[in-house]
Amino acid sequence: MNVAVLVKWVPEPEGTPRLGDDHLLVREGADGALDPGDEYGLERSLQLVERDGGEVSVVSMGPGVAVAAVQRALAMGASRGLLVTDDALRGSDTLVTARVLAAAIRSLAPVDLVVAAVESTDGYTGTLPIGLAELLEWPSVTFATSLDVVEGELRAERQTGSGTELVASPLPALVTVTTGVAEPRYPSLKGVMAAKTKPLDRPSLADLGLTDDELRPTQTVDSVGAAPAKSGGRVVEAGPETAAEIADLLAEARVI
Amino acid sequence: MAPVWVWADLAPDGVAPSALELLTKACALSDGVAALSLGPGATVGVATLGEHGASRVYASDDERLVEPTSRVAAHTTAALVAEHAPEVVLFPSSYRARDVAGRLQAITGSTLMANAVDMPSLSRARAEILGGTTVVEVALEGAPPHLVMMRPRSFEPEAVGGVAEIVDVPVVAPDDLVAVRVLGRTDAAASGPSLDDARVVLAGGRGLGGPESFRLLEDLAEAIGGTAIGASRAAVDAGWVPYAMQIGQTGHTVKPEVYVAAGISGALQHAVGMKGSRRIVAITKDPDAPILRMADLGVVGDLFQVLPSLTEEVRRRTGR
Numbered sequence: 381m382n383v384a385v386l387v388k389w390v391p392e393p394e395g396t397p398r399l400g401d402d403h404l405l406v407r408e409g410a411d412g413a414l415d416p417g418d419e420y421g422l423e424r425s426l427q428l429v430e431r432d433g434g435e436v437s438v439v440s441m442g443p444g445v446a447v448a449a450v451q452r453a454l455a456m457g458a459s460r461g462l463l464v465t466d467d468a469l470r471g472s473d474t475l476v477t478a479r480v481l482a483a484a485i486r487s488l489a490p491v492d493l494v495v496a497a498v499e500s501t502d503g504y505t506g507t508l509p510i511g512l513a514e515l516l517e518w519p520s521v522t523f524a525t526s527l528d529v530v531e532g533e534l535r536a537e538r539q540t541g542s543g544t545e546l547v548a549s550p551l552p553a554l555v556t557v558t559t560g561v562a563e564p565r566y567p568s569l570k571g572v573m574a575a576k577t578k579p580l581d582r583p584s585l586a587d588l589g590l591t592d593d594e595l596r597p598t599q600t601v602d603s604v605g606a607a608p609a610k611s612g613g614r615v616v617e618a619g620p621e622t623a624a625e626i627a628d629l630l631a632e633a634r635v636i
Numbered sequence: 637m638a639p640v641w642v643w644a645d646l647a648p649d650g651v652a653p654s655a656l657e658l659l660t661k662a663c664a665l666s667d668g669v670a671a672l673s674l675g676p677g678a679t680v681g682v683a684t685l686g687e688h689g690a691s692r693v694y695a696s697d698d699e700r701l702v703e704p705t706s707r708v709a710a711h712t713t714a715a716l717v718a719e720h721a722p723e724v725v726l727f728p729s730s731y732r733a734r735d736v737a738g739r740l741q742a743i744t745g746s747t748l749m750a751n752a753v754d755m756p757s758l759s760r761a762r763a764e765i766l767g768g769t770t771v772v773e774v775a776l777e778g779a780p781p782h783l784v785m786m787r788p789r790s791f792e793p794e795a796v797g798g799v800a801e802i803v804d805v806p807v808v809a810p811d812d813l814v815a816v817r818v819l820g821r822t823d824a825a826a827s828g829p830s831l832d833d834a835r836v837v838l839a840g841g842r843g844l845g846g847p848e849s850f851r852l853l854e855d856l857a858e859a860i861g862g863t864a865i866g867a868s869r870a871a872v873d874a875g876w877v878p879y880a881m882q883i884g885q886t887g888h889t890v891k892p893e894v895y896v897a898a899g900i901s902g903a904l905q906h907a908v909g910m911k912g913s914r915r916i917v918a919i920t921k922d923p924d925a926p927i928l929r930m931a932d933l934g935v936v937g938d939l940f941q942v943l944p945s946l947t948e949e950v951r952r953r954t955g956r
Contacts, residue, residue, distance in 0.1 A: 403772065474748060475741055504885050504905070505750035507785075510706070510738030519705045519815045522735055535819075538704065539879040541645075541731050543823040547704050549816040559873040598747030598778030605771045607764055615928050618919075618937020623949040626896075626917055626942075629933055633893045633915050635836045636860055636954050 381434035381529060381551075383425040384485055386496040386509065387453050389446030390415040403601035404471050405502070414449035417497040419456070419564035421557040424527050425495050426457045426565075432529065435459045437491075439484050441469060441477055447580070454575035455567035461580040462488065468585065473597045478511040480595075483588035485516065493534065494554040498523055506556075513554040521547055525560040638723035638758060640666040641781070642690065643713075643737070644673045645730050650681030653832060654728035656688045656793035658786060662726055663689035663796060665758055670694060671800070672716070672725075674709055675702040679802060686800030688793060696805040704816050706732065710739035711808040717744060717781055723758050727785040729889075737783050747776045748783040751885075751908075753790045758782070766904065788889040789832075789912065831883065834864035837892040839883050839910070841868035843899020843920060843939060847876035852943040853898065859950040866890065868900045884909035898939045902927025919943070 392411035400406045425436045438453040440446055441464040450461040464480050472480070485491050494513075499506035513520035524536035525544070534549040539558070567575075585595065616622070630636045640662040644655035655671065662669040671690040673681065678695040685693050694716055700708045713736060717725070725740075727733040729751070741748040752761040759776045761784050776782040831837060838853045850865065857863035866883040867876070883890055884906040895913035900906060902918070902925055910916070911930055918931040919939045928934035935942060950956075 399770065399772075474738075474750075475745065478742060498886065501905075505748075506734055506886070507738035507741065507748055507750055510735050511742040511748075513705075514707075514710065514739040514742035519707070520735070521704065521816065523731060539731070543821065543878070543880065545704060545818050546820040547816050547818050549705075553816075560875060596778075598776065599749060600775045600777065601772045602775050603773040607769055607771050613916075613929070613932050613934065615923075615931070615934035615936060618935050618942050622935055622937065622942055623945040626933065626935070626946050627949045627953060629915060629917060630836070630860065630894060630950065631953070635862065635893050636950055 381429060381432055381492045382437070382488070382490060383429060383434065383493045383495060384437045384439050384488055384491045385418070385422045385425050385453070385458065386481060386494065387418045387422065387438045387440045387449055388415045388500050389413070389440065389442045389449035390500060390502040399604055402471070403604050412445060412448070414452040415497065415501050417499070417501050417559065418453070420559045420561050421495040421497055422453055422456060422458065423562040423564040424557065425493075427562060428529055437462060437488055439481060439488070440464070441472075441480050441484075450580060451575050452567065454578045454580070455571040456565060457571060460578055463580065463582055464585070464588065465582065466585050468595055471597055472595070473599045474505055474508045475511060476595055476597055478508050478515055480585070480588065480590060481508075481512055482515040483590055484583070485512075487583065487588060492551045493529070494552075495527070496554070496556050498556045498558055509554060509556045516552075516554070518552050518554050519549045520554045520556075521549055522556045524555050524557045527555055527557055527561050638666060639668040639670060639720065640758070641722040641725045642669065642671045643725060643727045643733050644671045644681065644685060644693075645728055645733060646673065646675050646677050646681075650677065651684045652728065652730070653793065654730065654788055655681070655685065657789065657791040658726040658728060659685065659688040659690055660794045661755065661786070661791045665724065665755060670722070672713060674712060674805065675699070682800050682802055686798050687795045689796045689798055690800045691798060692803055693800045694803050694805045696807055698807045700807060700809045702732075704818060706735035706739055707813045708807065708809045709736045710743060711813065712805060713740055714743040715808050716805060722781045724755070724782045724784060727783065729785050729787055733785065737785055741783055744781070745779050746781055746783050747778045748785070749774060749776060750785045751787055752784050753787050755784060764908070787908070789891055829862055829864045831864045831866050831881070831888045831890050834862060835893045836860050836863040836896070837866055837883070837890050837894075837910075837913070838863060838896045838898065839866040839868060839900060840871055840877075840898050841900030842870040842874070844871065844876070845899075849940075850877060852940070852947070856943060856947045856950065859947050859954060859956050861954070861956060868906050897927050898943060900927055901925045902930060
């Protein structure tokens with residue numbers, strides 16, 4: 381079974397992200413890493429191919445520095461990486477990104493399963509994977525909290541608005557996973573060394589057969605401002621008066 | 637005026653509150669407002685949708701419209717969009733709406749704006765990014781319709797007293813579209829006031845250390861009364877409590893009179909779901925937790941001591 385895991389380089393989650401003069405997130409020169417949310421699906425994918433055989437590829441679109449995120453995934457155990465980098469992709473919206481990733485997945489064919497996090501830690505739109513599934517004309521299972529392949533079929537439990545569903549889907553399929561699917565391993569030193577010699581494809585947009593029309597974003601951020609800041613809050617060390625202070629606030633709000 | 641459509645999520649009693657919020661916004665943008673109501677129970681809420689400004693409701697109660705991949709719902713919607721050419725389709729930020737909108741975008745090639753909090757015009761959306769610290773305005777371009785997913789509770793629903801005409805929708809479901817089978821289903825049981833309506837929301841996070849500690853929040857909720865209990869994504873992902881309790885980007889957006897966060901760091905993910913609360917109390921042992929910067933009253937300390945003594949204090953004052 382061949383699994384492609386979508387990974388994303390994101391600005392350092394603990395850092396202070398900022399927007400540049402062009403109203404886009406500053407990525408070059410910023411500290412960043414593999415999106416921690418991507419490690420869970422990658423881990424589960426590695427477990428599946430370790431058990432059943434096959435190969436895990438990691439697929440990413442991002443700036444040059446995103447190589448670090450792909451390397452990290454290779455160090456965890458993925459067999460190969462594919463990273464699409466092009467200045468023309470700066471400011472891409474989710475549809476353009478989905479088109480690029482769809483072309484990348486097709487170039488890796490045959491792929492039986494695409495695994496992605498439910499959403500990225502920086503953008504939080506969560507619409508890319510499902511759009512990609514539609515472009516591939518594949519079934520999808522979103523918000524999976526467990527993921528398995530049984531007798532050539534995908535089995536997953538997923539969260540829904542009202543509870544959970546256990547679903548079975550034929551392959552190929554796309555699945556988005558929460559952090560509940562597996563506990564990510566830490567790359568070993570051996571893994572880190574091995575990652576340096578693993579294949580890493582860097583196809584151009586032309587290699588992937590994408591046209592200018594397909595790459596035109598449909599959204600432009602044209603104004604940026606600060607949200608109104610909270611004022612008047614205070615922070616105290618817990619002490620004997622804490623319970624009374626909180627209770628006073630509840631009383632002031634007329635909820636007790 | 638150009639037509640604006642609203643994706644109306646279904647609810648057990650007919651219409652999800654988000655549909656009424658979106659209709660109110662749609663009426664401010666256009667005088668040609670319609671709602672899409674697709675799935676079992678689709679016609680139950682038609683009168684309510686009409687009262688809130690939908691002059692038409694495109695409806696079908698075909699159960700294939702709620703199959704888990706959302707392919708049928710997306711292709712059915714795409715066919716309607718191709719026929720009637722709305723300028724904008726507003727979606728809520730629910731799981732199902734996200735899947736339908738994501739697939740629809742890939743079919744129509746339209747723009748899809750997520751996490752919007754307002755639409756100043758038919759071609760502009762406003763969003764709060766970077767954990768709600770920054771507001772951006774985005775010009776929407778490309779092939780119509782513009783697809784915009786709104787954050788919950790961005791608008792106050794307003795009844796305008798109209799009547800909606802029902803338009804029966806033909807379902808687009810070729811056999812090869814329906815490939816995923818549902819083997820089982822569990823419903824998260826709801827009890828007490830809902831997160832969306834409660835005047836007080838108590839939320840627990842990783843700092844609670846395990847599912848059993850939610851008992852501390854339940855005791856406090858009982859003492860206060862009219863209180864709902866929620867959780868951060870960390871607590872839900874750890875499997876301590878069901879997803880239905882999740883507050884944040886993925887999950888509920890709450891705006892109670894008082895929000896009490898216990899053992900929650902206040903990551904961007906969580907902040908967007910609660911920062912609209914009238915008063916915020918945070919209890920955490922981490923003096924650097926971002927949630928302290930959002931709090932009206934931030935308490936740095938041991939929640940296992942603070943919560944029980946608070947419960948006792950509230951009981952003393954309320955006599956519960």
